[in-house]
Amino acid sequence: MTSKQKQVDYKQRFAALQQRFIGTLTTKADRLCQLAKAIAQGEQSFLAEVIADSHQLSGSCGTFGQKSLGDLASGIEQTAIALQNSEPHSDRTLQLLIELTEHFQRNVASVIDTALNTPVVKQAAEQENNLIWLLLNDALLTDDLSRQLSAFGYSIEVFTDFSACCQALDAISPALIYSAVELDATAGSVFKQTDLLKAMQEKQIPWMLYSPSDDFDLRILAARHQAQAFYVSPLDIPAMLGRITELMQLKSEQKGRVCVMDDDALLAEHYALTLQAAGIECMVLAEPRQLIQDILHFQPELILMDLHMPLYSGPELAGVIRQHDALKSLPIVYLSAERDQAQQLKAMAFGADDFMTKPIDDAQLVKVVQVRLARSRELRNLIEKDSLTGLIKHSAIKEVAQLEFERAKRSGKNVSVVMLDIDHFKSVNDKYGHAIGDVVITTLATMLQQRIRRTDKAGRYGGEEFLLVLPNCGRQDAMPMLETILESFRSIVFHAAGQDFYCTFSAGVACSDADFSDAEAMLAAADERLYQAKSLGRNRVLA
């Protein structure tokens, strides 16, 4: 990058430096506190250190926009100097020094809290959230729902009055609220609970409604208050589960994964921090020769790349990325100060998808990345996902298996594949019809997606057959996971033609440690185990 281009970016560079500086303050503040306490216990030799450190802080804090911290550091310095000049030490001055350093420590904590990436912390908490609140007064329905939702790995909390729920919202945010229109006659309908509705809206908690009867006015009210779904008794639990999973996935998928590559390490770090603050996972690619390995490992959905880098140009690296089949459609967006359209077109020819012209402000960066992520996700879903289950299609999941098999071979780690088939599925179809058969398939698909790890992939292999690819997972880890899924699946009650019925599945596992020649052979072995599981009486997992 030429110095002229750098100049354009100085605001972002300064913001990055500020972030970095603030990040170092906690250690410095803790140290000052420790030193002051040691001095109070007679370790006079530390006084010089306190003077030097606080002097440095009094200059640097202000430079990085923390004037009040700088003034406080200056006060610590003056107090330490006064202490040095008084012999014997005055107790009052000593006490003041300790108080000031503690004050400094507290202020640093609050600066970090407010100035530095509070959203990052918030997002991390959200990621773990699988809490669903049920506001219902029907004990039977509550029981049934709790059991089935738990089978999908959700934690359930039940409320029987609106005000208790509203109070609980102060302390914690569930991932979803499922509420009956009315709990008891005195409190009135949920639409009269203005505090609760306001709190849900402020915390952006998705909610669904359950009504004993269908009513157009209620549906309008639900839409007006942005309820995500409206269910009428009798509740179609599998359909509701599908919708919940969709909502949850939407929430976690919106975040996305991005790789950043810029020869200016500070800028790259800043882009990454900015995107992370918006909840987007980010990896800085520092070493061009490691590029492909890093990308395969991190599996980004988008790459942000500087157009001009000293050793290799952006288009050259994009070319290298495009040489790998698995990365052919990975979107690449260039960050560049380049306004020359001819240059940009040339870069596009090498497989770039778009340009962002520097300097790009933080909010704009996040927005553009989010839009690109959403668009590429839509496209990928169309190409790769099965329309009924939302799982990866046959061809794509086989590709995943291939990719993971090769990666496992390179890294010396194991990958397991699982072939899974719903038992007696044909008789479900024959007895209850294809629509109910589809419900069973989507229910299992939903459960698989819900229960596997983030790095695992689930695909619809055939009609009622599924393929799971579990990287970094041996037989001994795969077995208990599948046993639990099977147990959950067979506890689900399906309703059709006025009857309740249950389903099971059989599964066969193969692991790369058995020294297969290729992915195809490993898949064949899993299929063989599945066949054995079927002939041993079904409803089991064999490895």
Added chain:
Amino acid sequence: MELTRVMHVEDDESIRMVAEMALADVAGFELLSCDGGHSALRQAEAFAPELILLDVMMPKMDGLQTLAELRKLPSLAATPVVFMTAKIQQAEKQQYLDAGAIAVVEKPFEPMELGDTLRELYQQAVQP
């Protein structure tokens, strides 16, 4: 004469980084950034700065000592020196001016203006 080459001596890494941005990126100077007096002394002659920006309080060798050592190098005997330090008393400031600095710049400083400040101080110092 236009100021182009600046040497900055500072032990605090964060200040060094922000000054690097302020002086090299924003002001466009050719900049040599040193983390202490010893490293400054090793590199100063080869770099031949037109102005030296010196932090006062540094471990091992402080600003005043560094200045004294720099002055022993023939090619740097007359190079303008600016001290940089956190808030100080007037008497202390006078001490730095007496030691031969052309000015004392206070921390905290405004990164976007530091280059202009040095440019002006340099102009005043080299005017006949």
